[in-house]
Amino acid sequence: MSISVRNIAKRFGDFVALDNVSLDFPSGELTALLGPSGCGKTTLLRIIAGLEVADGGSVLLDGEDASSQSVRERQVGFVFQHYALFRHMTVFENVAFGLTVKPRAERPGKAQIAHKVHELLKLVQLDWLADRYPSQLSGGQRQRIALARALAVEPKVLLLDEPFGALDAKVRKELRRWLRRLHDELHVTSIFVTHDQEEALEVADRVVVMNHGHVEQEGSPQDVYDNPASPFVYGFLGSVNLFHGRVHGDTLKVGGHELELDAHTLAPGDPAIGFARPHELDIRRPGEGLADGLPARVLRVLPLGASVRLELALADDGQIIEAEIGRSRLRELALTEGETVLVLPASVRVFPAPAAADKAVQPR
Amino acid sequence: MSESIALPLPAQHSRIAGATSESPLVKSLLIGTALIFLAVFLFLPVLAVFYEAFKKGAAVYFAALVEPDAWSAIKLTLLIAAIAVPLNLVFGVAAAWAIAKFDFRGKQLLITLIDLPFSVSPVMAGLIYVLIFGAQGWLGPWLSEHDVKVIFALPGIVLATVFITFPFVARELIPLMQAQGNEEEEAAIVLGASGWRTFWHVTLPNIKWGLLYGVILCNARAMGEFGAVSVVSGHIRGLTNTMPLHVEILYNEYNFAAAFAVASLLALLALVTLVLKSIVEWKTRESVSDLSPEPVQK
Numbered sequence: 001m002s003i004s005v006r007n008i009a010k011r012f013g014d015f016v017a018l019d020n021v022s023l024d025f026p027s028g029e030l031t032a033l034l035g036p037s038g039c040g041k042t043t044l045l046r047i048i049a050g051l052e053v054a055d056g057g058s059v060l061l062d063g064e065d066a067s068s069q070s071v072r073e074r075q076v077g078f079v080f081q082h083y084a085l086f087r088h089m090t091v092f093e094n095v096a097f098g099l100t101v102k103p104r105a106e107r108p109g110k111a112q113i114a115h116k117v118h119e120l121l122k123l124v125q126l127d128w129l130a131d132r133y134p135s136q137l138s139g140g141q142r143q144r145i146a147l148a149r150a151l152a153v154e155p156k157v158l159l160l161d162e163p164f165g166a167l168d169a170k171v172r173k174e175l176r177r178w179l180r181r182l183h184d185e186l187h188v189t190s191i192f193v194t195h196d197q198e199e200a201l202e203v204a205d206r207v208v209v210m211n212h213g214h215v216e217q218e219g220s221p222q223d224v225y226d227n228p229a230s231p232f233v234y235g236f237l238g239s240v241n242l243f244h245g246r247v248h249g250d251t252l253k254v255g256g257h258e259l260e261l262d263a264h265t266l267a268p269g270d271p272a273i274g275f276a277r278p279h280e281l282d283i284r285r286p287g288e289g290l291a292d293g294l295p296a297r298v299l300r301v302l303p304l305g306a307s308v309r310l311e312l313a314l315a316d317d318g319q320i321i322e323a324e325i326g327r328s329r330l331r332e333l334a335l336t337e338g339e340t341v342l343v344l345p346a347s348v349r350v351f352p353a354p355a356a357a358d359k360a361v362q363p364r
Numbered sequence: 365m366s367e368s369i370a371l372p373l374p375a376q377h378s379r380i381a382g383a384t385s386e387s388p389l390v391k392s393l394l395i396g397t398a399l400i401f402l403a404v405f406l407f408l409p410v411l412a413v414f415y416e417a418f419k420k421g422a423a424v425y426f427a428a429l430v431e432p433d434a435w436s437a438i439k440l441t442l443l444i445a446a447i448a449v450p451l452n453l454v455f456g457v458a459a460a461w462a463i464a465k466f467d468f469r470g471k472q473l474l475i476t477l478i479d480l481p482f483s484v485s486p487v488m489a490g491l492i493y494v495l496i497f498g499a500q501g502w503l504g505p506w507l508s509e510h511d512v513k514v515i516f517a518l519p520g521i522v523l524a525t526v527f528i529t530f531p532f533v534a535r536e537l538i539p540l541m542q543a544q545g546n547e548e549e550e551a552a553i554v555l556g557a558s559g560w561r562t563f564w565h566v567t568l569p570n571i572k573w574g575l576l577y578g579v580i581l582c583n584a585r586a587m588g589e590f591g592a593v594s595v596v597s598g599h600i601r602g603l604t605n606t607m608p609l610h611v612e613i614l615y616n617e618y619n620f621a622a623a624f625a626v627a628s629l630l631a632l633l634a635l636v637t638l639v640l641k642s643i644v645e646w647k648t649r650e651s652v653s654d655l656s657p658e659p660v661q662k
Contacts, residue, residue, distance in 0.1 A: 078551070084550065101557040
């Protein structure tokens with residue numbers, strides 16, 4: 001089932017949680033709603049489920065307006081951040097709950113329910129825990145039971161609110177992969193909310209980046225990571241270095257140096273900020289090659305696994321930047337802390353500096 | 365040899381115990397003070413009640429309990445508790461539900477009002493009802509016209525008792541329900557459960573121990589209330605005398621054995637309440653510890 005939201009608005013008192021949000025979630029896809037806390041992503045998920053009522057706009061389930069449908073009629077599966085398992089019921093009873101509360105006419109027989117529950121418990125690989133109580137389970141197990149419970153009613157849509165937020169890093173990684181496999185098996189239209197960019201990029205078919213109640217960008221994980229549409233997305237997805245300067249043709253003038261730019265639409269002379277990821281920075285020794293680079297002093301060399309992170313201070317204004325280079329490149333350069341090198345970004349995207357953006361909006 | 369090495373270890377451990385631990389002298393002094401205080405002010409009086417009650421033998425004791433006026437006081441007390449406690453059970457659950465699960469205007473006011481009976485003198489509580497329902501009160505003339513007796517009759521005593529005991533259940537449930545939050549209810553509703561089913565199968569099982577605790581305290585107070593009931597009851601022997609009122613009357617008549625016999629029943633009720641309370645407290649703690657989102661890692 002496809003989901004669409006049209007012009008959804010929601011405020012809590014003075015706080016604008018969602019500001020005119022419109023999105024489409026195609027059938028069968030796994031979409032991540034990604035953003036910092038307070039960006040409205042959980043509110044949007046709860047509005048789609050019907051747990052929260054929007055101030056304006058509509059939710060379309062399979063093209064039909066669901067605004068008048070109650071939570072119970074929407075047939076969504078919802079997985080809560082803190083699992084919300086019924087603590088006085090066993091795992092079996094928890095998973096069976098959605099089936100046992102069906103109206104008498106639709107309710108399957110006892111044996112059928114038992115069969116279905118055990119099937120689901122097998123699916124989440126916790127068949128052996130059927131008689132335990134939630135308090136006897138680990139966090140990861142609870143989360144999987146919560147998922148089995150949501151799937152028991154065969155929902156047309158699966159909504160997950162920070163599904164791995166309360167788990168430790170190792171379990172989280174395992175469950176992430178497991179959720180992806182499960183989705184490939186079931187193909188239920190799914191939306192999950194997360195503030196963890198790595199999680200969103202790894203698990204989802206599509207990523208929607210949200211900030212301050214509106215959508216910053218949506219697209220494939222590759223797309224949002226490689227072509228961020230705004231400075232916010234750049235900063236939120238992975239680390240990034242900022243270069244303040246002025247546009248000069250195809251280059252950005254930073255101090256007395258010029259950096260080559262990717263395609264852009266800024267007018268010459270505009271103040272702008274260039275963005276480049278740490279792995280997009282090349283480090284050269286002065287005099288090596290012909291290209292001009294930004295002189296910087298090496299502060300620290302931090303070997304991290306396969307790559308090496310360099311902390312550098314720009315010679316012009318002392319700004320700290322980060323670069324990531326391969327181990328072999330480091331050996332070639334034979335850098336020592338304290339020496340001066342040239343920083344050469346392979347790719348720089350520019351966005352107008354905030355002051356310039358304000359000017360563009362206000363007609364003179 | 366090995367023993368002599370093993371033994372000193374625990375002593376060393378106790379010497380480097382936590383920063384807030386005190387020397388054994390201070391510890392025993394504190395514990396001793398508390399125990400002596402309890403013995404003098406609580407244990408001794410309870411013992412005295414039973415001693416006085418049985419002073420003239422078991423026959424006198426039981427005779428005092430089955431004496432018609434005493435028996436009617438016992439029955440009246442049970443009847444009042446049987447009316448007031450269920451009323452406050454329903455009210456308490458409703459109020460706690462409203463406060464814990466919804467946001468609405470006047471929520472803080474409601475919380476304050478629930479506490480009102482705790483802060484008002486019981487005599488005042490009784491007087492309020494006399495002022496409203498008494499012969500000279502607001503509704504007095506209308507009531508006597510329709511031949512309805514509230515003051516100096518069962519309805520008045522029930523009203524006063526309900527007023528005095530209504531914070532107990534609500535006060536017990538509000539923090540519990542606030543701690544448990546809404547998520548389980550939301551999960552039940554998303555899974556297709558109706559509001560009624562959600563209440564019976566999800567909410568009620570989660571609060572049952574807290575609820576029972578509130579009911580036990582409410583019941584103890586309903587049976588033991590003196591001040592408010594004294595004002596509205598009129599002390600009519602065999603008709604509107606509850607157990608606490610009956611004890612006072614017997615005592616004033618120098619009928620000590622009978623007074624202490626009835627009082628011993630109230631004392632017994634208190635002891636039973638205490639035992640039940642500890643059992644339920646222990647169970648409540650168990651159900652609250654289930655709340656912790658992360659269990660012990662295995």
